[in-house]
Amino acid sequence: MKRTGVFVCHCGINIAGTVDVKKVAEELAKHPGVVHSEDYVYMCSDPGQNLIEQAIKEKKLDSIVVACCSPNLHETTFRNAANRAGINSFRCEIANIREQCSWVHKDKPRATRKATKIAHSAVEKVRQNESLEPLSVPVTRRALVVGGGISGIQAALDLANSGFEVILVERSPSIGGHMIQLSETFPTLDCSQCILTPKMVEVSKHPKIKLMTYSEVQDVTGYVGNFKVKILKKPTYVDPAKCTLCDECTKVCPIVVPNEFDLGLTGRRAIYIPFPQAIPASYTLDDKNCPDISTTIACGKCADVCKPKAIDYDQKPEVIEEEVGAIIVATGFDLYEKENMAEYGFGKYPDVLDGLQFERLLSASGPTMGKILRPSDHKEPKEVVFIQCSGSRDPENHCAYCSKICCMYTAKHAMLYKHHVHDGQAYVFYIDIRSGGKGYEEFVQRTVEEDGVVYLRGKVSKIFEDKGKIVVWGMDTLTGKAIEIDADMVVLAQAMRPSKGAQELAKKFKLAMDKDGFLAEAHPKLRPVESVTSGMFLAGAAQAPKDIPEAVAQASGAAAKAVVILSQERLFHAPTVARVTNNLCTGCGMCVAVCPYDALSLKDGKAEVNEVLCEGCGTCTATCLRSAIQVKNLTQHQVAEMIEACLGG
Amino acid sequence: MAKIDTLKEEARKLLQDGKVKYIIGYGAGSNGWPAAPLFIKQPEDVDKLIWDPTCIHNLVRFLVDEKRRKGKEKPPDKRPVGIFVKGCDSRAIVVLLQEKFIERGDVYILGISCEKAGVVDDAKLAKKLAGKKVITIEVDDENRFVLTTAGGKIEVPVEELLAERCLECRANFPVIYDVLSGEKTKRAVDKPFGSVEKIESLPVEERWAFWKEQIDKCIRCYACRSACPMCYCDECVVDSIQLAVSADTTADEKAGRIKWIQRSAAPSENMIYHLVRAIHLGGRCIDCGECERVCPLDIPLRLLNKKLEKEAKELFDYEVGFDPDLPALISSFRDDDPQDFIR
Numbered sequence A: 001m002k003r004t005g006v007f008v009c010h011c012g013i014n015i016a017g018t019v020d021v022k023k024v025a026e027e028l029a030k031h032p033g034v035v036h037s038e039d040y041v042y043m044c045s046d047p048g049q050n051l052i053e054q055a056i057k058e059k060k061l062d063s064i065v066v067a068c069c070s071p072n073l074h075e076t077t078f079r080n081a082a083n084r085a086g087i088n089s090f091r092c093e094i095a096n097i098r099e100q101c102s103w104v105h106k107d108k109p110r111a112t113r114k115a116t117k118i119a120h121s122a123v124e125k126v127r128q129n130e131s132l133e134p135l136s137v138p139v140t141r142r143a144l145v146v147g148g149g150i151s152g153i154q155a156a157l158d159l160a161n162s163g164f165e166v167i168l169v170e171r172s173p174s175i176g177g178h179m180i181q182l183s184e185t186f187p188t189l190d191c192s193q194c195i196l197t198p199k200m201v202e203v204s205k206h207p208k209i210k211l212m213t214y215s216e217v218q219d220v221t222g223y224v225g226n227f228k229v230k231i232l233k234k235p236t237y238v239d240p241a242k243c244t245l246c247d248e249c250t251k252v253c254p255i256v257v258p259n260e261f262d263l264g265l266t267g268r269r270a271i272y273i274p275f276p277q278a279i280p281a282s283y284t285l286d287d288k289n290c291p292d293i294s295t296t297i298a299c300g301k302c303a304d305v306c307k308p309k310a311i312d313y314d315q316k317p318e319v320i321e322e323e324v325g326a327i328i329v330a331t332g333f334d335l336y337e338k339e340n341m342a343e344y345g346f347g348k349y350p351d352v353l354d355g356l357q358f359e360r361l362l363s364a365s366g367p368t369m370g371k372i373l374r375p376s377d378h379k380e381p382k383e384v385v386f387i388q389c390s391g392s393r394d395p396e397n398h399c400a401y402c403s404k405i406c407c408m409y410t411a412k413h414a415m416l417y418k419h420h421v422h423d424g425q426a427y428v429f430y431i432d433i434r435s436g437g438k439g440y441e442e443f444v445q446r447t448v449e450e451d452g453v454v455y456l457r458g459k460v461s462k463i464f465e466d467k468g469k470i471v472v473w474g475m476d477t478l479t480g481k482a483i484e485i486d487a488d489m490v491v492l493a494q495a496m497r498p499s500k501g502a503q504e505l506a507k508k509f510k511l512a513m514d515k516d517g518f519l520a521e522a523h524p525k526l527r528p529v530e531s532v533t534s535g536m537f538l539a540g541a542a543q544a545p546k547d548i549p550e551a552v553a554q555a556s557g558a559a560a561k562a563v564v565i566l567s568q569e570r571l572f573h574a575p576t577v578a579r580v581t582n583n584l585c586t587g588c589g590m591c592v593a594v595c596p597y598d599a600l601s602l603k604d605g606k607a608e609v610n611e612v613l614c615e616g617c618g619t620c621t622a623t624c625l626r627s628a629i630q631v632k633n634l635t636q637h638q639v640a641e642m643i644e645a646c647l648g649g
Numbered sequence B: 001m002a003k004i005d006t007l008k009e010e011a012r013k014l015l016q017d018g019k020v021k022y023i024i025g026y027g028a029g030s031n032g033w034p035a036a037p038l039f040i041k042q043p044e045d046v047d048k049l050i051w052d053p054t055c056i057h058n059l060v061r062f063l064v065d066e067k068r069r070k071g072k073e074k075p076p077d078k079r080p081v082g083i084f085v086k087g088c089d090s091r092a093i094v095v096l097l098q099e100k101f102i103e104r105g106d107v108y109i110l111g112i113s114c115e116k117a118g119v120v121d122d123a124k125l126a127k128k129l130a131g132k133k134v135i136t137i138e139v140d141d142e143n144r145f146v147l148t149t150a151g152g153k154i155e156v157p158v159e160e161l162l163a164e165r166c167l168e169c170r171a172n173f174p175v176i177y178d179v180l181s182g183e184k185t186k187r188a189v190d191k192p193f194g195s196v197e198k199i200e201s202l203p204v205e206e207r208w209a210f211w212k213e214q215i216d217k218c219i220r221c222y223a224c225r226s227a228c229p230m231c232y233c234d235e236c237v238v239d240s241i242q243l244a245v246s247a248d249t250t251a252d253e254k255a256g257r258i259k260w261i262q263r264s265a266a267p268s269e270n271m272i273y274h275l276v277r278a279i280h281l282g283g284r285c286i287d288c289g290e291c292e293r294v295c296p297l298d299i300p301l302r303l304l305n306k307k308l309e310k311e312a313k314e315l316f317d318y319e320v321g322f323d324p325d326l327p328a329l330i331s332s333f334r335d336d337d338p339q340d341f342i343r
Helices: A021-029 A046-058 A071-084 A108-127 A150-161 A192-205 A248-252 A301-305 A342-347 A355-362 A406-420 A440-449 A502-509 A548-566 A590-594 A619-623 A636-647 B005-016 B043-048 B061-072 B087-098 B122-129 B194-200 B204-217 B223-227 B237-242 B251-255 B267-280 B290-294 B301-316
Strands: A004-009 A034-040 A063-068 A092-096 A135-138 A142-146 A165-169 A209-212 A215-223 A226-233 A256-258 A267-269 A318-324 A326-329 A333-335 A352-354 A383-390 A425-430 A454-457 A460-466 A469-476 A481-487 A489-494 A496-498 A521-523 A527-531 A536-538 A570-573 A578-580 A600-603 A606-609 A629-631 B023-029 B032-040 B081-085 B107-112 B134-139 B144-149 B152-157 B179-181
Touching: A004 A021, A004 A046, A004 A108, A021 A034, A021 A063, A021 A108, A034 A046, A046 A063, A046 A071, A063 A071, A063 A108, A071 A092, A092 A108, A108 A636, A142 A150, A142 A318, A142 A548, A150 A165, A150 A192, A150 A209, A150 A326, A150 A548, A165 A215, A165 A226, A192 A209, A215 A318, A215 A502, A226 A326, A248 A267, A248 A301, A326 A502, A326 A548, A342 A352, A342 A460, A352 A355, A355 A406, A355 A489, A383 A406, A383 A460, A383 A469, A383 A481, A406 A425, A406 A440, A406 A489, A425 A469, A454 A469, A469 A489, A527 A548, A536 A548, A578 A606, A590 A600, A590 A619, A619 A629, B005 B023, B005 B043, B005 B081, B005 B107, B005 B179, B023 B043, B032 B043, B032 B134, B061 B081, B061 B087, B081 B087, B087 B107, B122 B134, B122 B144, B194 B204, B194 B301, B204 B267, B223 B290, B237 B267, B267 B301, B290 B301
Parallel strands: A004 A034, A004 A063, A063 A092, A142 A165, A142 A326, A165 A209, A326 A536, A352 A489, A383 A425, A383 A489, A425 A454, B023 B081, B081 B107, B107 B179
Antiparallel strands: A135 A570, A215 A226, A226 A318, A256 A267, A333 A496, A460 A469, A469 A481, A521 A527, A527 A536, A578 A629, A600 A606, B023 B032, B134 B144, B144 B152
């Protein structure tokens, strides 16, 4: 004989306001096999839990149903209470009468009827629940960090300094990301390279960090605590151990291509070092641009002049397999290309720059050694127009979201421009100034008041070239006047976008993306650094546009979350996983194909479940034509009984 | 019309050399026509094989029975079974391969192309003959059916006698075979879903009335299920009473059978049976029309399956039974699959 207890929660008036909880408890008391039924104002409170524990002990209950809020919130609370009172935690079921009933209905009698049915069906379900014990697996106590920008660097350092081995993978030849390209950083105007390079050096010298640059993650399998990762190490054709950085090779290389580090403002050779402080300090022979490397006849000039014989044309791509317990994805951002901006000339005017290009002009190590000169004629621009929200906040044509950092960096650009060109004039077109942050508002005020930058509230409708000037047509919406400026240079604060390739990466890692392509966090408020995939965490601008302090903070948060996993001996996994009924399985393999967690395989013509990988999502159950695979504690039989209870039959 | 002399020779050789267990083909029907399935084990019986437009059956269903039989043989005879297939039937083999129900080595496929014709609709033919006994049915060079009866020859344009599914056919020659007879020429199909479109054009009340009347007729003899090469589940949702019991079936499993559908031939239960069957055949039915042919109550079952075939084509550009390496429709997902149903 089953002995089930039912506990109906008022949740203050959250439930009791719309559902007659006393009546629900009374009705459930009549359900055959229910030997205890009561209501209480807050079941999740300590007295509420005590009530449950007492009833289990006194009435010798073998299963309980708590009719309350969503199982997402308090399932664990009540399962633990059941466990403390001596019954298996999987003999406790939640009937969600808040989110699925009281919150969405107004009519009290009908809501009460529905709540009663939900509770009845939960009683039918819990009757057939098996007692299960959590599965446990050992943890691989190493981490993988993908992306070597400031977020990835910070996360890797925090993890390594907590004592865990870290593999830091970066697809370009050096770590540093976009931050290493910046000139000075708002609001304190620290030199970006000066504050980042010490961290880069620390990464390269850290005994716990295995740095893999010019490498990409090819494949991720496994699960939290036990990921298997394949990393493709692309050939650089240069042995960093032998290279003395003499720079003789670049002098003889005949191939010149646009320099990515200077965003095309300068050129580089096919063999190059991205920037002088690159980590690892070594040259890379870019085989996409060196025309001869793919054939047997290399031009060989670089190898000829290389005295330490560091160049090796025979290097091949290598796939390295690593095992890790946690993964942090910090793949950063790219700018929305100005080629997309029809109204701003599709990027065809050389003196219309994007924010990152202007950073390079401002940088002391940039192509102009910190002098602000026009790319077209190398003259100092006397009138510069900065356009904010270029591509941002424009749901019709470009990106709907606010890129968050442009108000601040545009203020910085205008200020630094004035510091360089004292007699120049800077204009900023803006929609709003969003300067929330420590010292940010004061910084913008300083730009306006001390440096005399003219802020014009309005959008620019069009820019075009005329007689060596860039004519800017805009609107000052505060005075209602149309504005025309003959500028020498225009700087577009382009929107931030997830970095190129982020989408393919998300697929490989089985990460979700939001509508704009940024990686989705598990919960926008309460789990902002966790991804939807257990054991994978997010850091930096890959998740949403953010500035350096925020990216660093999130990276440290992600590292701390990873440590929560890595510091355990074993991890526990919910046992509500799929189970195959062998004599019904025909081995068609459809479940194997649909399983989003790679938890199924075919063995001897039958499906087999890897219980540790299985998340109990039930996709296999829905696909199987023969009901040969079912999730424990959510079997077809249980569902049938639940339907019957709901129908009142 | 394709000749099967070469196939007969191949069949004779296969049997003589013991390369196949037996061969499933078509032989003369007991009443002259239509042709009937023929199982031959002896090389000398090969001459009994025939090929004409009355070879309506989809013989692939017998592979399902063969698999069951083989499971009981001790030791199992692992030689392949030779089977004659038309274009449509060959697609059923592709689906069975896709679903790993059989392996390619389990069958030796003797393919026949329907070329420009197809098979007859037995009801239409009976009407045309009006009681006369037919001796042979052939397709002539001008693409007409030539019916030879005791009273002389009758010539009929193919469209007049062809089975409905042949008019909507997408594979008039086998897509998979070991030996083939006949030409691999595609034929133009004007309206692959003509019959479905016709019923789709009706107002919803009329459609409901139509199906209600049709489904009400069902006596639940399950002939449709028995003839279908895709209905090979050991346990069917409609009669979980005969749960596939094996040594490792637990008492709980036996007790845990669910009666999703009542066994009585009540209209609502009939409706659920046919709808569940149609959905289980979504992305699997190759339109051989056997279900409809064997139905003693003439329920137009093909239409249900054809509707899902149309959905699969329109929504997912999926055509059943052409590529054994393709994942099954319900187990495949693409990022660009339509999802406007999610609001």
